Amino acid sequence: MRDNFVRQLSELARSDPRIFLMTADLGFRVLDGYAADFPKQYLNVGIAEQNMIGLATGLALDGRIVFTYSIGNFSTLRCLEQIRNDACYHSANVKVVAVGGGFSYGPLGISHHATEDLSIMRSLPDMTVVAPGDQWETREATRQLVETKGTCYLRLDKSSAPATARAGEVFSIGKARKVREGADITLAATGGILGAALEAADYLVEQGIACRVLSVHTIKPFDTDAIIRACKETGGIVTVEEHTIDGGLGSLVAETCLEAGVTPQFFRRVGLRAGFSSKVGSQEYLRREYGMDAASIAKAVAELISARSPRFSLRRAK
Numbered sequence: 001m002r003d004n005f006v007r008q009l010s011e012l013a014r015s016d017p018r019i020f021l022m023t024a025d026l027g028f029r030v031l032d033g034y035a036a037d038f039p040k041q042y043l044n045v046g047i048a049e050q051n052m053i054g055l056a057t058g059l060a061l062d063g064r065i066v067f068t069y070s071i072g073n074f075s076t077l078r079c080l081e082q083i084r085n086d087a088c089y090h091s092a093n094v095k096v097v098a099v100g101g102g103f104s105y106g107p108l109g110i111s112h113h114a115t116e117d118l119s120i121m122r123s124l125p126d127m128t129v130v131a132p133g134d135q136w137e138t139r140e141a142t143r144q145l146v147e148t149k150g151t152c153y154l155r156l157d158k159s160s161a162p163a164t165a166r167a168g169e170v171f172s173i174g175k176a177r178k179v180r181e182g183a184d185i186t187l188a189a190t191g192g193i194l195g196a197a198l199e200a201a202d203y204l205v206e207q208g209i210a211c212r213v214l215s216v217h218t219i220k221p222f223d224t225d226a227i228i229r230a231c232k233e234t235g236g237i238v239t240v241e242e243h244t245i246d247g248g249l250g251s252l253v254a255e256t257c258l259e260a261g262v263t264p265q266f267f268r269r270v271g272l273r274a275g276f277s278s279k280v281g282s283q284e285y286l287r288r289e290y291g292m293d294a295a296s297i298a299k300a301v302a303e304l305i306s307a308r309s310p311r312f313s314l315r316r317a318k
Helices: 001-017 027-038 051-061 071-078 080-088 117-122 135-147 194-205 225-233 249-260 282-291 295-306 310-315
Strands: 017-025 042-043 065-071 093-101 128-130 152-155 177-180 185-189 211-215 218-221 236-246 267-274
Touching: 001 017, 001 027, 001 128, 017 027, 017 051, 027 042, 027 177, 051 065, 051 080, 065 071, 065 225, 071 093, 071 117, 071 128, 080 093, 080 310, 117 218, 117 236, 117 249, 128 135, 135 152, 135 236, 177 194, 185 194, 185 225, 185 249, 194 211, 194 236, 194 295, 211 225, 225 267, 236 249, 236 295, 249 267, 267 295, 282 295
Parallel strands: 017 042, 017 065, 065 093, 093 152, 128 152, 185 211, 185 236, 236 267
Antiparallel strands: 128 218, 177 211
């Protein structure tokens, strides 16, 4: 995702001198081409994420559109006060880019895992929060964030789903995408783990379970209508996120349903329930360990449906 982000930003920077990219001493090979092509639109601030947000806000208030680039937890948790007080409060055009969402930096341990960022970023007033699920969404989100006023958060993942875009499809921030049809249940996923949700949907088809799969690439503003339709048109909702279940996509869906007075027949949040992600290993390994891989998602869905849906029980009995 980071490569597609940089390529898209480079294309935009060629025709828009307002675009400015900052890094906190990260991504040299990835950013080398951009730095060489746009030396007046690039700055490495060193290992100083808090200062980076302050500088970005100043440039943004002077007319620039500034993208800040660092690892997920560093670009959010380390400089949360500056994002809140400097960028958000002044509605500055600062686009906080986090590479390594979720367990992308799994072998480096909890200090490099980004598993609370969506909860925190969506709580900030006037903040746009985007977590693309595949490479096309990454490119489209980058392009649209340039046109989105105010402070934004772009969460990029090491993994991504296979290409999901249909010919002529239009990407819109704030509008979830239906990437798979199905009436038995809705899998609503955000970020690169969308790929695991689609894989789980394939497993479930073999068991006679048809899943609607939503790519919820925007956490804020949230597509309330897509969730309400899923409640009314499918048997239940399972949210999937490489993130804590506290305050993330699952919490957001539950809040949305409750406020709208619409209740899914059943509901489950697939995400980090263990508190801190204290284990170390690859992204794939950690997903398995914490019950977020495709097999775990499929198992959770099958158990929910078989326990609560007589129609499914009859279908299985045949």
